[in-house]
Structure formats: structure tokens, C-alpha cells
Amino acid sequence: MDLISILATVILVTTIGTMVIGVGAFAAFKLRDKRKPSKAKSGVLQNQAGVPDPIFLKPYLPPELEKAALELE
Amino acid sequence: MALKHWVRYASTAFVFVGLMGLLTLSYRTVRENEGSFSALLENYVLAGVSFYLLFFLVLLVLRYAVFIIYSFLDHLENLHKQRNYKGPRYREENSLPMVSVVVPVFNEGMVIQPALRALLELDYPNYEIIVVDDGSTDDTYDKSMAVARTSKLIPIRVVTKRNGGKAEALNTGMTLARGEFILNMDGDTKLTRNTLRVCIPHFENPSIGAVAGNVKVLNRENIWTNIQSLEYVEGLAMARKAQSFIRSVNIIPGPIGIFRKSVLKQVGGYDHDTFAEDCDLTLKLLMQGWHIAYEPRAVAWVETPSHLLDLIKQRYRWTRGILQATAKHRAVLWTPRKSGINCYILWYMLFEGILWPFSTLLGNVFFIYVSLTMGMATLLFFWWLQLAVLDVVAAAYCVIIEEEDPALIFYAIMFRLFYINITDVSKVFASIEEWRGKSMTWGKLDREGKL
Numbered sequence: 119m120d121l122i123s124i125l126a127t128v129i130l131v132t133t134i135g136t137m138v139i140g141v142g143a144f145a146a147f148k149l150r151d152k153r154k155p156s157k158a159k160s161g162v163l164q165n166q167a168g169v170p171d172p173i174f175l176k177p178y179l180p181p182e183l184e185k186a187a188l189e190l191e
Numbered sequence: 192m193a194l195k196h197w198v199r200y201a202s203t204a205f206v207f208v209g210l211m212g213l214l215t216l217s218y219r220t221v222r223e224n225e226g227s228f229s230a231l232l233e234n235y236v237l238a239g240v241s242f243y244l245l246f247f248l249v250l251l252v253l254r255y256a257v258f259i260i261y262s263f264l265d266h267l268e269n270l271h272k273q274r275n276y277k278g279p280r281y282r283e284e285n286s287l288p289m290v291s292v293v294v295p296v297f298n299e300g301m302v303i304q305p306a307l308r309a310l311l312e313l314d315y316p317n318y319e320i321i322v323v324d325d326g327s328t329d330d331t332y333d334k335s336m337a338v339a340r341t342s343k344l345i346p347i348r349v350v351t352k353r354n355g356g357k358a359e360a361l362n363t364g365m366t367l368a369r370g371e372f373i374l375n376m377d378g379d380t381k382l383t384r385n386t387l388r389v390c391i392p393h394f395e396n397p398s399i400g401a402v403a404g405n406v407k408v409l410n411r412e413n414i415w416t417n418i419q420s421l422e423y424v425e426g427l428a429m430a431r432k433a434q435s436f437i438r439s440v441n442i443i444p445g446p447i448g449i450f451r452k453s454v455l456k457q458v459g460g461y462d463h464d465t466f467a468e469d470c471d472l473t474l475k476l477l478m479q480g481w482h483i484a485y486e487p488r489a490v491a492w493v494e495t496p497s498h499l500l501d502l503i504k505q506r507y508r509w510t511r512g513i514l515q516a517t518a519k520h521r522a523v524l525w526t527p528r529k530s531g532i533n534c535y536i537l538w539y540m541l542f543e544g545i546l547w548p549f550s551t552l553l554g555n556v557f558f559i560y561v562s563l564t565m566g567m568a569t570l571l572f573f574w575w576l577q578l579a580v581l582d583v584v585a586a587a588y589c590v591i592i593e594e595e596d597p598a599l600i601f602y603a604i605m606f607r608l609f610y611i612n613i614t615d616v617s618k619v620f621a622s623i624e625e626w627r628g629k630s631m632t633w634g635k636l637d638r639e640g641k642l
């Protein structure tokens with residue numbers, strides 16, 4: 119077997135191998151891309167029009183002001 | 192939309208049926224000569240592919256030759272300019288025009304602080320930094336604010352907004368910018384100190400609307416990133432420089448691009464309808480007749496994907512994004528007289544985006560078939576060798592011009608041996624999915640904090 123034939127065999131094997139790796143890697147990329155955390159089914163309450171209800175958070179008050187507010191109530 | 196898809200499928204079916212018709216007509220001749228239909232089909236296909244690959248090879252050699260000649264001419268022009276440069280129009284430091292550096296960031300907490308600190312070191316007397324936090328869910332905003340608080344000389348403004356994509360963040364930055372010029376960059380990019388000093392003089396030419404900078408790979412740590420660094424060097428030192436010679440750079444890279452603010456406003460800023468907003472904006476500038484220059488001394492150091500799947504994710508987005516941007520301006524493809532150089536730029540982009548990866552894959556499949564069925568593996572070797580020789584010559588030229596590490600030339604062999612086969616497969620799939628109009632997401636890469 120001469121040098122050219124050996125090199126040709128190497129290139130043939132490498133080309134087939136890398137094309138297979140290319141297809142496999144693309145499939146893996148698509149699989150990884152598709153996997154996403156599923157959305158929470160019942161996290162947000164909606165009104166009849168389908169608009170999410172606003173969430174009212176308790177405003178932060180410094181302890182001394184909160185105490186004063188409680189005293190006023 | 193559905194009608195559009197049907198037209199696409201119908202036109203493909205029409206071409207397919209036409210080819211089948213031609214073959215059926217030929218079948219009569221075969222019957223008369225008592226030949227085998229499969230042998231005829233094989234001959235037809237092999238002859239057709241051979242001629243096509245020969246045509247592609249001629250195009251490829253021409254492409255390399257023209258790019259090397261033009262980029263060398265641009266190199267000579269730059270050397271001549273530097274030798275005869277009389278200094279800036281504005282000689283006083285205080286009269287240098289103001290530049291707004293816009294940094295759009297989304298979850299760049301790992302790299303934002305070194306990137307901002309590098310920006311504070313820029314050698315330019317009159318600039319501001321605007322960080323646009325595009326609704327990050329990590330500590331990007333806090334980390335940016337921490338650097339902003341420590342900066343006494345250079346004003347840093349950090350704004351945060353709901354997540355709306357990079358194009359929207361860049362447009363926000365453009366609206367807030369107070370400078371006459373805007374430098375748009377990525378949050379994971381580190382600029383060299385001289386960036387503004389070497390780019391601003393280009394704007395003394397009133398027809399220059401934007402300047403594209405040089406992008407280099409920072410994390411040269413494994414074979415993937417080393418091959419990418421060669422790819423960047425080749426893409427910029429050869430293709431971009433050649434395009435710069437005719438003042439028609441076709442992509443101002445996302446990591447470093449300087450624009451006249453008035454020009455950005457004239458073209459309406461960045462659009463949201465492509466995944467390659469930098470390419471889209473560049474095409475809009477070119478269509479408006481603005482010239483775009485390339486400045487090799489303004490270097491942006493970037494982190495590139497160091498894992499195979501991240502690399503494929505990046506190339507998938509680039510391919511589809513470039514095809515989307517090209518499709519937006521497709522009318523120009525058919526009006527060479529009216530559109531002039533822009534028409535050829537778009538055809539060239541289609542050649543690089545579609546024809547090149549399809550043809551190299553087709554060549555590989557063809558020669559593998561010939562090797563396995565006819566035992567002529569040497570043909571595959573010579574096909575590979577001629578492409579590898581082109582790569583090595585281009586790599587050697589670019590490494591010399593860019594004064595890069597000569598070891599990069601070795602990676603030209605690796606590039607041809609496996610890298611290009613793998614990336615071409617993803618480019619071909621990306622083109623097919625774009626043609627089918629499949630939905631896609633941005634696909635942000637995970638940063639490793641190498642800055």
C-alpha cells in the first residue's frame with residue numbers, strides 16, 4: 119500500500135466519522151434546546167378576560183414606622 | 192404564511208418533477224440501446240455533481256484569490272495612510288468628539304465587571320459608558336452599578352429594562368447616548384485601549400457611516416477555541432480587509448462597531464426581526480449608500496464557545512440570522528444595475544451562507560460514494576488536499592498580516608480535517624430549517640468568565 123492510499127484511507131475514515139459526529143452533535147443540540155422547564159400550571163390568577171390579576175405585595179416599612187402605624191390603627 | 196410555505200414546497204416539487212421527466216425521457220434512449228436505467232441515472236448524477244463541484248472549486252479559488260489581493264491592497268493603503276497621517280482634524284484633546292459606549296447585557300454577571308473596567312482604561316478623553324441591562328435575572332445590574340459607583344472620571348450610566356432582546360437594548364442605548372458617535376459592543380467583550388483613538392479618524396471621511404473593528408479570541412485553551420481563533424483571524428484579515436478596500440464591509444461585528452449617531456437614527460436603529468441584528472443593520476447602512484470601513488488595530492477580545500454543542504448553537508443562530516437579514520433585502524438580488532455593489536454583496540453572502548456549506552458536504556458525500564463503490568478513495572484525498580492547500584495558504588497569509596501566532600497555521604489542517612465538516616452539517620440543517628420557517632430562540636451561550 120503506497121503513501122497516497124494510506125492517506126486516502128485516513129481522509130475517508132475521518133470524513134465519514136466527522137460527518138456522522140456533525141449530524142449527531144446537531145441532533146444533540148436540538149434535543150438540549152427543546153428541553154426547558156415546564157411552565158407552572160397554576161401560578162397566576164386570571165380574571166374573566168384572561169388578564170392576570172395584579173399581585174399586591176406588602177410594602178416594606180422600617181420597624182419603627184411600622185410600630186407607629188400599628189399604634190395609629 | 193401558510194400560502195408562502197405552499198409556494199415553496201410547490202416550486203421544489205415542480206423542479207423535482209421536471210428532473211424526473213427529463214430522466215424518463217432519457218429512459219427511452221436507454222431502452223433502445225438496451226442499457227440499465229440505474230446505470231444511466233448514476234452516470235447522470237455523478238456527471239452532474241462532478242461538473243457542479245468543478246464549478247464550485249473555480250468559485251472558491253477565485254474567492255480566495257480576490258480576497259487575498261484586495262486585502263493586501265487594503266493593507267498597503269493602511270500603511271501608506273499611517274505613514275502620511277498628519278494627525279486628527281481636532282488637534283486639541285478637548286475638542287475630540289464625544290463617543291457613547293453602549294454595552295447591552297443580559298445575564299453577564301460573570302464577565303461584566305472586567306469588561307467595564309477595561310472600558311474605563313480606554314485611551315480617549317471624551318466618552319461615556321451606557322450599560323443597558325436587558326432584564327437580567329442574575330446580578331449583572333448590581334455588579335454594573337458597583338463599577339459605576341467607583342468611576343469618578345468617566346460617566347457610567349446603568350439602566351435596566353424588561354427583557355426585550357439585544358436589538359431593543361441597543362436601541363435603548365442609542366436613545367440615551369449623548370455622543371456624536373456610538374460604539375456598540377457586547378457585554379462579554381474586552382476592548383483594547385486604543386480602540387476609539389484609531390477608529391474616530393475614519394469618520395473624517397464624510398461618506399463613512401460606520402467602522403467595524405477587529406475581533407480576536409481570548410480563550411485559546413483547547414482545539415475548538417484555537418481553530419475558532421484562526422477562523423476569526425482569516426475572516427477578518429482576509430475577508431473583512433478585502434471588503435474594507437471597497438468600503439463595503441458586509442458585517443459590522445456585534446462585539447465592536449462604531450457608528451455615527453445620526454446614521455443609526457437615519458436607518459431606524461436595530462430591527463427585531465432577525466437573529467443577526469448586526470448583519471441586518473450593516474445591510475441597512477449599505478443600502479442607504481453609507482461606506483463602512485474596517486479598522487484592524489481596534490481589537491475586541493471575545494470569549495468563544497469551548498464546547499462542541501455551544502459552537503453548534505452559535506453557528507446555527509448565525510446562519511439563520513444571516514439568511515433572515517439577506518431575505519429582508521432580497522429585492523436587491525435582482526437589480527444589479529440599480530443596486531450596484533450591494534447586489535454582489537448579497538450574492539456573496541448567499542454563497543457563504545448556503546452554497547459553500549452545501550457544496551462542501553455534497554463534495555464529501557460524492558467522493559465517499561465514489562470511494563466506497565468504485566474504490567477510488569484517492570479522489571477524496573485529492574479533493575480534500577486542494578481545499579486544505581487553499582486553507583493553509585490563506586491561514587499563512589492572514590497570520591503574517593495580523594502578526595499572529597504562527598502555530599495557528601497548523602490549525603488550518605485541523606480546520607479542514609474535522610471542524611468544517613461538523614460546522615457545515617449544522618449550517619446546512621440551519622438553512623433547511625430557515626427555509627421551512629421553523630421557529631427558533633436566541634440561544635444565549637453560557638459564559639465561562641475568561642475576561
